[in-house]
Amino acid sequence: MWNVDLGDVDAVIERALGEDLxxxxxTSSATVPPxxxxxxxxxxxxxxxxxxLFVAGRVFTRLDGSVRFTARAAEGNRVKAGEELATIEGNARALLAGERTALNLLQQLSGVATLTAAFVDAASGKARICDTRKTTPGLRRLQRYAVRCGGGFNHRNDLGAxxxxxxxxxxxxxxxxxxxxxARKRAPHPLRVECEVTDFAELDAALAAGAEVILLDNMDDERVAAAVKRVDRRAVxxxxxxxxxxxxxRLAAAGVDVISVGALTHSAPAVDISMLFGALPG
Structure with a gap:
Protein backbone atom coordinates (compact mmCIF):
# COMPACT_ATOMS: atom_id res chain seq x y z
CA MET A 1 0.00 0.00 0.00
CA TRP A 2 1.57 3.28 -1.14
CA ASN A 3 0.68 6.21 1.11
CA VAL A 4 -3.11 6.07 1.16
CA ASP A 5 -5.13 7.51 4.04
CA LEU A 6 -7.10 4.56 5.42
CA GLY A 7 -9.67 6.96 6.84
CA ASP A 8 -10.45 8.05 3.29
CA VAL A 9 -10.61 4.42 2.15
CA ASP A 10 -12.98 3.41 4.93
CA ALA A 11 -15.24 6.39 4.21
CA VAL A 12 -15.50 5.33 0.55
CA ILE A 13 -16.26 1.75 1.60
CA GLU A 14 -18.95 2.88 4.05
CA ARG A 15 -20.71 4.93 1.37
CA ALA A 16 -20.47 2.13 -1.20
CA LEU A 17 -21.80 -0.52 1.18
CA GLY A 18 -24.58 1.83 2.18
CA GLU A 19 -25.67 2.05 -1.46
CA ASP A 20 -25.75 -1.74 -1.86
CA LEU A 21 -26.96 -2.93 1.52
CA THR A 27 -31.42 -13.18 -1.78
CA SER A 28 -28.59 -14.44 0.44
CA SER A 29 -30.79 -14.31 3.54
CA ALA A 30 -33.32 -16.51 1.77
CA THR A 31 -30.95 -19.03 0.17
CA VAL A 32 -27.68 -19.22 2.13
CA PRO A 33 -27.42 -20.89 5.56
CA PRO A 34 -26.35 -18.24 8.10
CA LEU A 53 -6.56 -5.46 -3.26
CA PHE A 54 -6.19 -3.98 0.21
CA VAL A 55 -9.39 -1.99 -0.44
CA ALA A 56 -11.27 -5.15 -1.41
CA GLY A 57 -9.97 -6.86 1.72
CA ARG A 58 -11.22 -4.03 3.93
CA VAL A 59 -14.69 -4.34 2.38
CA PHE A 60 -15.01 -7.94 3.54
CA THR A 61 -13.48 -7.44 6.99
CA ARG A 62 -15.75 -4.42 7.52
CA LEU A 63 -18.71 -6.80 7.11
CA ASP A 64 -17.22 -9.63 9.16
CA GLY A 65 -14.01 -9.23 11.14
CA SER A 66 -13.37 -12.97 11.06
CA VAL A 67 -12.99 -13.07 7.25
CA ARG A 68 -9.47 -13.98 6.15
CA PHE A 69 -8.40 -12.10 3.03
CA THR A 70 -4.99 -12.95 1.54
CA ALA A 71 -3.56 -11.01 -1.38
CA ARG A 72 -1.78 -13.26 -3.89
CA ALA A 73 -0.41 -10.44 -6.05
CA ALA A 74 1.37 -7.22 -5.11
CA GLU A 75 -0.04 -3.77 -5.81
CA GLY A 76 1.38 -2.53 -9.11
CA ASN A 77 2.10 -6.03 -10.44
CA ARG A 78 1.16 -6.84 -14.00
CA VAL A 79 -0.72 -10.13 -14.23
CA LYS A 80 -2.09 -12.33 -17.00
CA ALA A 81 -5.66 -13.49 -17.54
CA GLY A 82 -6.50 -16.36 -15.21
CA GLU A 83 -4.07 -15.38 -12.45
CA GLU A 84 -5.26 -15.49 -8.87
CA LEU A 85 -5.25 -12.11 -7.15
CA ALA A 86 -6.52 -13.05 -3.69
CA THR A 87 -8.07 -15.83 -1.62
CA ILE A 88 -10.82 -15.34 0.94
CA GLU A 89 -12.11 -17.54 3.75
CA GLY A 90 -15.20 -16.67 5.72
CA ASN A 91 -18.93 -16.55 6.15
CA ALA A 92 -20.72 -16.99 2.82
CA ARG A 93 -23.31 -14.29 3.51
CA ALA A 94 -20.58 -11.76 4.36
CA LEU A 95 -18.68 -12.56 1.16
CA LEU A 96 -21.80 -12.26 -0.96
CA ALA A 97 -22.77 -9.00 0.74
CA GLY A 98 -19.37 -7.47 -0.03
CA GLU A 99 -18.70 -9.02 -3.43
CA ARG A 100 -20.06 -6.26 -5.67
CA THR A 101 -18.60 -3.38 -3.67
CA ALA A 102 -15.18 -5.04 -3.43
CA LEU A 103 -15.09 -5.89 -7.12
CA ASN A 104 -16.40 -2.48 -8.22
CA LEU A 105 -13.55 -0.75 -6.40
CA LEU A 106 -10.94 -3.31 -7.43
CA GLN A 107 -11.98 -3.25 -11.09
CA GLN A 108 -12.07 0.54 -11.24
CA LEU A 109 -8.71 1.08 -9.53
CA SER A 110 -7.01 -1.69 -11.49
CA GLY A 111 -8.49 -0.14 -14.64
CA VAL A 112 -6.84 3.19 -13.83
CA ALA A 113 -3.53 1.47 -13.05
CA THR A 114 -3.72 -0.61 -16.24
CA LEU A 115 -4.39 2.38 -18.49
CA THR A 116 -1.66 4.37 -16.75
CA ALA A 117 0.83 1.55 -17.31
CA ALA A 118 0.04 1.60 -21.03
CA PHE A 119 0.78 5.35 -21.21
CA VAL A 120 3.97 4.90 -19.16
CA ASP A 121 5.13 2.20 -21.56
CA ALA A 122 4.40 4.45 -24.54
CA ALA A 123 6.54 7.24 -23.04
CA SER A 124 9.54 4.86 -22.72
CA GLY A 125 10.95 6.83 -19.80
CA LYS A 126 11.41 9.98 -21.86
CA ALA A 127 8.60 11.95 -20.22
CA ARG A 128 6.62 11.74 -16.99
CA ILE A 129 2.99 10.59 -17.27
CA CYS A 130 0.74 12.52 -14.86
CA ASP A 131 -2.91 12.50 -13.88
CA THR A 132 -5.13 15.58 -13.54
CA ARG A 133 -7.92 16.71 -11.21
CA LYS A 134 -10.48 15.11 -13.57
CA THR A 135 -11.30 12.43 -11.03
CA THR A 136 -14.51 10.77 -9.87
CA PRO A 137 -15.88 12.84 -6.95
CA GLY A 138 -15.03 11.13 -3.67
CA LEU A 139 -12.46 8.79 -5.24
CA ARG A 140 -9.60 11.21 -5.92
CA ARG A 141 -7.13 9.83 -3.40
CA LEU A 142 -7.75 6.25 -4.48
CA GLN A 143 -7.57 7.09 -8.19
CA ARG A 144 -4.34 9.02 -7.67
CA TYR A 145 -2.98 5.99 -5.81
CA ALA A 146 -3.98 3.82 -8.78
CA VAL A 147 -2.05 6.12 -11.13
CA ARG A 148 1.04 5.59 -8.98
CA CYS A 149 0.47 1.82 -9.05
CA GLY A 150 0.55 2.05 -12.84
CA GLY A 151 3.90 3.83 -12.81
CA GLY A 152 2.54 7.34 -13.32
CA PHE A 153 2.84 10.49 -11.23
CA ASN A 154 0.34 12.80 -9.59
CA HIS A 155 -0.29 16.40 -10.56
CA ARG A 156 -1.61 18.76 -7.87
CA ASN A 157 -4.17 17.11 -5.61
CA ASP A 158 -6.33 20.18 -5.12
CA LEU A 159 -6.51 23.89 -5.84
CA GLY A 160 -4.34 24.70 -2.85
CA ALA A 161 -1.53 22.36 -3.85
CA ALA A 183 1.05 34.75 -9.09
CA ARG A 184 4.79 35.11 -8.60
CA LYS A 185 4.20 38.00 -6.23
CA ARG A 186 1.55 36.30 -4.08
CA ALA A 187 2.15 32.54 -4.26
CA PRO A 188 4.06 30.76 -1.44
CA HIS A 189 7.72 30.61 -2.37
CA PRO A 190 7.97 26.76 -2.43
CA LEU A 191 5.39 26.55 -5.23
CA ARG A 192 6.40 26.86 -8.86
CA VAL A 193 4.21 29.03 -11.05
CA GLU A 194 2.73 27.15 -14.00
CA CYS A 195 0.93 28.87 -16.87
CA GLU A 196 -1.23 27.34 -19.58
CA VAL A 197 -0.60 28.69 -23.09
CA THR A 198 -2.34 28.04 -26.39
CA ASP A 199 -0.02 29.78 -28.85
CA PHE A 200 3.53 31.09 -29.19
CA ALA A 201 2.59 34.67 -28.25
CA GLU A 202 1.23 33.47 -24.90
CA LEU A 203 4.27 31.22 -24.51
CA ASP A 204 6.67 34.12 -24.96
CA ALA A 205 4.66 36.27 -22.56
CA ALA A 206 4.64 33.57 -19.88
CA LEU A 207 8.39 33.08 -20.14
CA ALA A 208 9.04 36.82 -20.06
CA ALA A 209 7.00 37.11 -16.85
CA GLY A 210 8.95 34.30 -15.18
CA ALA A 211 6.68 31.24 -15.43
CA GLU A 212 8.58 28.19 -14.20
CA VAL A 213 6.33 25.60 -15.84
CA ILE A 214 4.68 26.00 -19.23
CA LEU A 215 1.56 23.96 -20.02
CA LEU A 216 1.05 23.59 -23.77
CA ASP A 217 -2.69 23.22 -24.14
CA ASN A 218 -4.21 21.36 -27.09
CA MET A 219 -1.27 21.91 -29.42
CA ASP A 220 -0.61 19.47 -32.26
CA ASP A 221 2.63 17.50 -32.42
CA GLU A 222 4.38 19.91 -34.76
CA ARG A 223 3.62 22.95 -32.60
CA VAL A 224 4.62 21.07 -29.45
CA ALA A 225 8.03 20.29 -30.94
CA ALA A 226 8.47 23.94 -31.96
CA ALA A 227 7.38 25.15 -28.52
CA VAL A 228 9.89 22.89 -26.75
CA LYS A 229 12.68 24.41 -28.85
CA ARG A 230 11.36 27.89 -28.15
CA VAL A 231 11.39 27.28 -24.38
CA ASP A 232 14.98 26.01 -24.66
CA ARG A 233 15.02 24.58 -21.12
CA ARG A 234 14.07 27.87 -19.49
CA ALA A 235 11.06 26.15 -17.92
CA VAL A 236 9.55 22.73 -17.38
CA ARG A 250 5.96 11.49 -30.51
CA LEU A 251 5.41 13.93 -27.65
CA ALA A 252 8.05 12.25 -25.52
CA ALA A 253 10.51 12.30 -28.41
CA ALA A 254 9.84 16.03 -28.89
CA GLY A 255 11.36 16.66 -25.47
CA VAL A 256 8.41 17.52 -23.24
CA ASP A 257 8.96 16.86 -19.55
CA VAL A 258 5.42 16.00 -18.47
CA ILE A 259 2.42 14.56 -20.31
CA SER A 260 -0.77 15.02 -18.28
CA VAL A 261 -3.69 12.81 -19.20
CA GLY A 262 -7.20 13.35 -17.81
CA ALA A 263 -8.33 10.06 -19.34
CA LEU A 264 -6.28 8.11 -16.80
CA THR A 265 -8.96 8.79 -14.22
CA HIS A 266 -12.06 10.00 -16.05
CA SER A 267 -12.13 7.41 -18.85
CA ALA A 268 -10.24 4.31 -17.70
CA PRO A 269 -12.38 1.22 -18.39
CA ALA A 270 -12.96 -1.16 -15.52
CA VAL A 271 -10.98 -4.38 -15.95
CA ASP A 272 -12.58 -7.82 -15.80
CA ILE A 273 -12.18 -9.44 -12.37
CA SER A 274 -14.40 -12.04 -10.73
CA MET A 275 -14.87 -13.75 -7.37
CA LEU A 276 -15.44 -17.50 -7.45
CA PHE A 277 -16.53 -19.76 -4.59
CA GLY A 278 -14.73 -23.08 -4.20
CA ALA A 279 -16.36 -26.43 -3.47
CA LEU A 280 -18.84 -26.21 -0.63
CA PRO A 281 -18.58 -28.51 2.42
CA GLY A 282 -20.66 -31.70 2.35
Missing part, protein backbone atom coordinates in the same frame (compact mmCIF):
# COMPACT_ATOMS: atom_id res chain seq x y z
CA UNK A 22 -29.38 -0.30 2.79
CA UNK A 23 -32.18 -2.88 2.42
CA UNK A 24 -30.07 -5.89 3.38
CA UNK A 25 -29.25 -8.85 1.12
CA UNK A 26 -32.64 -10.47 0.60
CA UNK A 35 -23.33 -20.16 9.44
CA UNK A 36 -22.01 -21.47 6.11
CA UNK A 37 -18.25 -21.01 5.68
CA UNK A 38 -16.71 -20.89 2.20
CA UNK A 39 -13.43 -20.38 0.39
CA UNK A 40 -13.31 -17.97 -2.55
CA UNK A 41 -10.81 -16.75 -5.11
CA UNK A 42 -10.53 -13.38 -6.83
CA UNK A 43 -9.27 -13.95 -10.36
CA UNK A 44 -8.13 -11.67 -13.18
CA UNK A 45 -10.16 -12.39 -16.31
CA UNK A 46 -7.92 -10.22 -18.49
CA UNK A 47 -4.33 -8.91 -18.39
CA UNK A 48 -4.15 -6.03 -15.92
CA UNK A 49 -2.08 -4.00 -13.49
CA UNK A 50 -3.16 -4.78 -9.94
CA UNK A 51 -4.48 -2.00 -7.73
CA UNK A 52 -6.85 -1.99 -4.79
CA UNK A 162 -0.10 24.30 -6.76
CA UNK A 163 -0.27 27.40 -8.93
CA UNK A 164 -1.73 26.67 -12.36
CA UNK A 165 -2.84 29.70 -14.35
CA UNK A 166 -5.45 28.77 -16.93
CA UNK A 167 -7.49 30.58 -19.57
CA UNK A 168 -10.07 32.09 -17.24
CA UNK A 169 -7.42 33.27 -14.77
CA UNK A 170 -5.65 35.00 -17.66
CA UNK A 171 -8.86 36.74 -18.71
CA UNK A 172 -9.57 37.91 -15.17
CA UNK A 173 -6.02 39.13 -14.61
CA UNK A 174 -5.82 41.06 -17.87
CA UNK A 175 -3.37 38.90 -19.80
CA UNK A 176 -0.68 36.25 -19.48
CA UNK A 177 2.07 38.51 -18.19
CA UNK A 178 -0.18 40.16 -15.62
CA UNK A 179 -1.40 36.79 -14.37
CA UNK A 180 2.07 35.29 -14.06
CA UNK A 181 3.51 38.34 -12.35
CA UNK A 182 0.62 38.44 -9.87
CA UNK A 237 7.33 21.85 -20.37
CA UNK A 238 4.05 20.06 -19.80
CA UNK A 239 1.60 19.09 -22.53
CA UNK A 240 -2.10 18.35 -22.12
CA UNK A 241 -5.29 18.12 -24.14
CA UNK A 242 -6.15 15.53 -26.77
CA UNK A 243 -3.50 13.11 -25.50
CA UNK A 244 -3.81 9.60 -26.93
CA UNK A 245 -1.59 6.55 -26.60
CA UNK A 246 -0.59 6.94 -30.24
CA UNK A 247 0.67 10.50 -29.64
CA UNK A 248 2.69 9.77 -26.52
CA UNK A 249 5.86 8.44 -28.22
Missing amino acids: HGGDI ALKVDARIVAKAPLTVCG GVLIKENHIRCAGGVEAAVRA VEVSGGITLERVP
Whole structure:
Protein backbone atom coordinates (compact mmCIF):
# COMPACT_ATOMS: atom_id res chain seq x y z
CA MET A 1 0.00 0.00 0.00
CA TRP A 2 1.57 3.28 -1.14
CA ASN A 3 0.68 6.21 1.11
CA VAL A 4 -3.11 6.07 1.16
CA ASP A 5 -5.13 7.51 4.04
CA LEU A 6 -7.10 4.56 5.42
CA GLY A 7 -9.67 6.96 6.84
CA ASP A 8 -10.45 8.05 3.29
CA VAL A 9 -10.61 4.42 2.15
CA ASP A 10 -12.98 3.41 4.93
CA ALA A 11 -15.24 6.39 4.21
CA VAL A 12 -15.50 5.33 0.55
CA ILE A 13 -16.26 1.75 1.60
CA GLU A 14 -18.95 2.88 4.05
CA ARG A 15 -20.71 4.93 1.37
CA ALA A 16 -20.47 2.13 -1.20
CA LEU A 17 -21.80 -0.52 1.18
CA GLY A 18 -24.58 1.83 2.18
CA GLU A 19 -25.67 2.05 -1.46
CA ASP A 20 -25.75 -1.74 -1.86
CA LEU A 21 -26.96 -2.93 1.52
CA HIS A 22 -29.38 -0.30 2.79
CA GLY A 23 -32.18 -2.88 2.42
CA GLY A 24 -30.07 -5.89 3.38
CA ASP A 25 -29.25 -8.85 1.12
CA ILE A 26 -32.64 -10.47 0.60
CA THR A 27 -31.42 -13.18 -1.78
CA SER A 28 -28.59 -14.44 0.44
CA SER A 29 -30.79 -14.31 3.54
CA ALA A 30 -33.32 -16.51 1.77
CA THR A 31 -30.95 -19.03 0.17
CA VAL A 32 -27.68 -19.22 2.13
CA PRO A 33 -27.42 -20.89 5.56
CA PRO A 34 -26.35 -18.24 8.10
CA ALA A 35 -23.33 -20.16 9.44
CA LEU A 36 -22.01 -21.47 6.11
CA LYS A 37 -18.25 -21.01 5.68
CA VAL A 38 -16.71 -20.89 2.20
CA ASP A 39 -13.43 -20.38 0.39
CA ALA A 40 -13.31 -17.97 -2.55
CA ARG A 41 -10.81 -16.75 -5.11
CA ILE A 42 -10.53 -13.38 -6.83
CA VAL A 43 -9.27 -13.95 -10.36
CA ALA A 44 -8.13 -11.67 -13.18
CA LYS A 45 -10.16 -12.39 -16.31
CA ALA A 46 -7.92 -10.22 -18.49
CA PRO A 47 -4.33 -8.91 -18.39
CA LEU A 48 -4.15 -6.03 -15.92
CA THR A 49 -2.08 -4.00 -13.49
CA VAL A 50 -3.16 -4.78 -9.94
CA CYS A 51 -4.48 -2.00 -7.73
CA GLY A 52 -6.85 -1.99 -4.79
CA LEU A 53 -6.56 -5.46 -3.26
CA PHE A 54 -6.19 -3.98 0.21
CA VAL A 55 -9.39 -1.99 -0.44
CA ALA A 56 -11.27 -5.15 -1.41
CA GLY A 57 -9.97 -6.86 1.72
CA ARG A 58 -11.22 -4.03 3.93
CA VAL A 59 -14.69 -4.34 2.38
CA PHE A 60 -15.01 -7.94 3.54
CA THR A 61 -13.48 -7.44 6.99
CA ARG A 62 -15.75 -4.42 7.52
CA LEU A 63 -18.71 -6.80 7.11
CA ASP A 64 -17.22 -9.63 9.16
CA GLY A 65 -14.01 -9.23 11.14
CA SER A 66 -13.37 -12.97 11.06
CA VAL A 67 -12.99 -13.07 7.25
CA ARG A 68 -9.47 -13.98 6.15
CA PHE A 69 -8.40 -12.10 3.03
CA THR A 70 -4.99 -12.95 1.54
CA ALA A 71 -3.56 -11.01 -1.38
CA ARG A 72 -1.78 -13.26 -3.89
CA ALA A 73 -0.41 -10.44 -6.05
CA ALA A 74 1.37 -7.22 -5.11
CA GLU A 75 -0.04 -3.77 -5.81
CA GLY A 76 1.38 -2.53 -9.11
CA ASN A 77 2.10 -6.03 -10.44
CA ARG A 78 1.16 -6.84 -14.00
CA VAL A 79 -0.72 -10.13 -14.23
CA LYS A 80 -2.09 -12.33 -17.00
CA ALA A 81 -5.66 -13.49 -17.54
CA GLY A 82 -6.50 -16.36 -15.21
CA GLU A 83 -4.07 -15.38 -12.45
CA GLU A 84 -5.26 -15.49 -8.87
CA LEU A 85 -5.25 -12.11 -7.15
CA ALA A 86 -6.52 -13.05 -3.69
CA THR A 87 -8.07 -15.83 -1.62
CA ILE A 88 -10.82 -15.34 0.94
CA GLU A 89 -12.11 -17.54 3.75
CA GLY A 90 -15.20 -16.67 5.72
CA ASN A 91 -18.93 -16.55 6.15
CA ALA A 92 -20.72 -16.99 2.82
CA ARG A 93 -23.31 -14.29 3.51
CA ALA A 94 -20.58 -11.76 4.36
CA LEU A 95 -18.68 -12.56 1.16
CA LEU A 96 -21.80 -12.26 -0.96
CA ALA A 97 -22.77 -9.00 0.74
CA GLY A 98 -19.37 -7.47 -0.03
CA GLU A 99 -18.70 -9.02 -3.43
CA ARG A 100 -20.06 -6.26 -5.67
CA THR A 101 -18.60 -3.38 -3.67
CA ALA A 102 -15.18 -5.04 -3.43
CA LEU A 103 -15.09 -5.89 -7.12
CA ASN A 104 -16.40 -2.48 -8.22
CA LEU A 105 -13.55 -0.75 -6.40
CA LEU A 106 -10.94 -3.31 -7.43
CA GLN A 107 -11.98 -3.25 -11.09
CA GLN A 108 -12.07 0.54 -11.24
CA LEU A 109 -8.71 1.08 -9.53
CA SER A 110 -7.01 -1.69 -11.49
CA GLY A 111 -8.49 -0.14 -14.64
CA VAL A 112 -6.84 3.19 -13.83
CA ALA A 113 -3.53 1.47 -13.05
CA THR A 114 -3.72 -0.61 -16.24
CA LEU A 115 -4.39 2.38 -18.49
CA THR A 116 -1.66 4.37 -16.75
CA ALA A 117 0.83 1.55 -17.31
CA ALA A 118 0.04 1.60 -21.03
CA PHE A 119 0.78 5.35 -21.21
CA VAL A 120 3.97 4.90 -19.16
CA ASP A 121 5.13 2.20 -21.56
CA ALA A 122 4.40 4.45 -24.54
CA ALA A 123 6.54 7.24 -23.04
CA SER A 124 9.54 4.86 -22.72
CA GLY A 125 10.95 6.83 -19.80
CA LYS A 126 11.41 9.98 -21.86
CA ALA A 127 8.60 11.95 -20.22
CA ARG A 128 6.62 11.74 -16.99
CA ILE A 129 2.99 10.59 -17.27
CA CYS A 130 0.74 12.52 -14.86
CA ASP A 131 -2.91 12.50 -13.88
CA THR A 132 -5.13 15.58 -13.54
CA ARG A 133 -7.92 16.71 -11.21
CA LYS A 134 -10.48 15.11 -13.57
CA THR A 135 -11.30 12.43 -11.03
CA THR A 136 -14.51 10.77 -9.87
CA PRO A 137 -15.88 12.84 -6.95
CA GLY A 138 -15.03 11.13 -3.67
CA LEU A 139 -12.46 8.79 -5.24
CA ARG A 140 -9.60 11.21 -5.92
CA ARG A 141 -7.13 9.83 -3.40
CA LEU A 142 -7.75 6.25 -4.48
CA GLN A 143 -7.57 7.09 -8.19
CA ARG A 144 -4.34 9.02 -7.67
CA TYR A 145 -2.98 5.99 -5.81
CA ALA A 146 -3.98 3.82 -8.78
CA VAL A 147 -2.05 6.12 -11.13
CA ARG A 148 1.04 5.59 -8.98
CA CYS A 149 0.47 1.82 -9.05
CA GLY A 150 0.55 2.05 -12.84
CA GLY A 151 3.90 3.83 -12.81
CA GLY A 152 2.54 7.34 -13.32
CA PHE A 153 2.84 10.49 -11.23
CA ASN A 154 0.34 12.80 -9.59
CA HIS A 155 -0.29 16.40 -10.56
CA ARG A 156 -1.61 18.76 -7.87
CA ASN A 157 -4.17 17.11 -5.61
CA ASP A 158 -6.33 20.18 -5.12
CA LEU A 159 -6.51 23.89 -5.84
CA GLY A 160 -4.34 24.70 -2.85
CA ALA A 161 -1.53 22.36 -3.85
CA GLY A 162 -0.10 24.30 -6.76
CA VAL A 163 -0.27 27.40 -8.93
CA LEU A 164 -1.73 26.67 -12.36
CA ILE A 165 -2.84 29.70 -14.35
CA LYS A 166 -5.45 28.77 -16.93
CA GLU A 167 -7.49 30.58 -19.57
CA ASN A 168 -10.07 32.09 -17.24
CA HIS A 169 -7.42 33.27 -14.77
CA ILE A 170 -5.65 35.00 -17.66
CA ARG A 171 -8.86 36.74 -18.71
CA CYS A 172 -9.57 37.91 -15.17
CA ALA A 173 -6.02 39.13 -14.61
CA GLY A 174 -5.82 41.06 -17.87
CA GLY A 175 -3.37 38.90 -19.80
CA VAL A 176 -0.68 36.25 -19.48
CA GLU A 177 2.07 38.51 -18.19
CA ALA A 178 -0.18 40.16 -15.62
CA ALA A 179 -1.40 36.79 -14.37
CA VAL A 180 2.07 35.29 -14.06
CA ARG A 181 3.51 38.34 -12.35
CA ALA A 182 0.62 38.44 -9.87
CA ALA A 183 1.05 34.75 -9.09
CA ARG A 184 4.79 35.11 -8.60
CA LYS A 185 4.20 38.00 -6.23
CA ARG A 186 1.55 36.30 -4.08
CA ALA A 187 2.15 32.54 -4.26
CA PRO A 188 4.06 30.76 -1.44
CA HIS A 189 7.72 30.61 -2.37
CA PRO A 190 7.97 26.76 -2.43
CA LEU A 191 5.39 26.55 -5.23
CA ARG A 192 6.40 26.86 -8.86
CA VAL A 193 4.21 29.03 -11.05
CA GLU A 194 2.73 27.15 -14.00
CA CYS A 195 0.93 28.87 -16.87
CA GLU A 196 -1.23 27.34 -19.58
CA VAL A 197 -0.60 28.69 -23.09
CA THR A 198 -2.34 28.04 -26.39
CA ASP A 199 -0.02 29.78 -28.85
CA PHE A 200 3.53 31.09 -29.19
CA ALA A 201 2.59 34.67 -28.25
CA GLU A 202 1.23 33.47 -24.90
CA LEU A 203 4.27 31.22 -24.51
CA ASP A 204 6.67 34.12 -24.96
CA ALA A 205 4.66 36.27 -22.56
CA ALA A 206 4.64 33.57 -19.88
CA LEU A 207 8.39 33.08 -20.14
CA ALA A 208 9.04 36.82 -20.06
CA ALA A 209 7.00 37.11 -16.85
CA GLY A 210 8.95 34.30 -15.18
CA ALA A 211 6.68 31.24 -15.43
CA GLU A 212 8.58 28.19 -14.20
CA VAL A 213 6.33 25.60 -15.84
CA ILE A 214 4.68 26.00 -19.23
CA LEU A 215 1.56 23.96 -20.02
CA LEU A 216 1.05 23.59 -23.77
CA ASP A 217 -2.69 23.22 -24.14
CA ASN A 218 -4.21 21.36 -27.09
CA MET A 219 -1.27 21.91 -29.42
CA ASP A 220 -0.61 19.47 -32.26
CA ASP A 221 2.63 17.50 -32.42
CA GLU A 222 4.38 19.91 -34.76
CA ARG A 223 3.62 22.95 -32.60
CA VAL A 224 4.62 21.07 -29.45
CA ALA A 225 8.03 20.29 -30.94
CA ALA A 226 8.47 23.94 -31.96
CA ALA A 227 7.38 25.15 -28.52
CA VAL A 228 9.89 22.89 -26.75
CA LYS A 229 12.68 24.41 -28.85
CA ARG A 230 11.36 27.89 -28.15
CA VAL A 231 11.39 27.28 -24.38
CA ASP A 232 14.98 26.01 -24.66
CA ARG A 233 15.02 24.58 -21.12
CA ARG A 234 14.07 27.87 -19.49
CA ALA A 235 11.06 26.15 -17.92
CA VAL A 236 9.55 22.73 -17.38
CA VAL A 237 7.33 21.85 -20.37
CA GLU A 238 4.05 20.06 -19.80
CA VAL A 239 1.60 19.09 -22.53
CA SER A 240 -2.10 18.35 -22.12
CA GLY A 241 -5.29 18.12 -24.14
CA GLY A 242 -6.15 15.53 -26.77
CA ILE A 243 -3.50 13.11 -25.50
CA THR A 244 -3.81 9.60 -26.93
CA LEU A 245 -1.59 6.55 -26.60
CA GLU A 246 -0.59 6.94 -30.24
CA ARG A 247 0.67 10.50 -29.64
CA VAL A 248 2.69 9.77 -26.52
CA PRO A 249 5.86 8.44 -28.22
CA ARG A 250 5.96 11.49 -30.51
CA LEU A 251 5.41 13.93 -27.65
CA ALA A 252 8.05 12.25 -25.52
CA ALA A 253 10.51 12.30 -28.41
CA ALA A 254 9.84 16.03 -28.89
CA GLY A 255 11.36 16.66 -25.47
CA VAL A 256 8.41 17.52 -23.24
CA ASP A 257 8.96 16.86 -19.55
CA VAL A 258 5.42 16.00 -18.47
CA ILE A 259 2.42 14.56 -20.31
CA SER A 260 -0.77 15.02 -18.28
CA VAL A 261 -3.69 12.81 -19.20
CA GLY A 262 -7.20 13.35 -17.81
CA ALA A 263 -8.33 10.06 -19.34
CA LEU A 264 -6.28 8.11 -16.80
CA THR A 265 -8.96 8.79 -14.22
CA HIS A 266 -12.06 10.00 -16.05
CA SER A 267 -12.13 7.41 -18.85
CA ALA A 268 -10.24 4.31 -17.70
CA PRO A 269 -12.38 1.22 -18.39
CA ALA A 270 -12.96 -1.16 -15.52
CA VAL A 271 -10.98 -4.38 -15.95
CA ASP A 272 -12.58 -7.82 -15.80
CA ILE A 273 -12.18 -9.44 -12.37
CA SER A 274 -14.40 -12.04 -10.73
CA MET A 275 -14.87 -13.75 -7.37
CA LEU A 276 -15.44 -17.50 -7.45
CA PHE A 277 -16.53 -19.76 -4.59
CA GLY A 278 -14.73 -23.08 -4.20
CA ALA A 279 -16.36 -26.43 -3.47
CA LEU A 280 -18.84 -26.21 -0.63
CA PRO A 281 -18.58 -28.51 2.42
CA GLY A 282 -20.66 -31.70 2.35
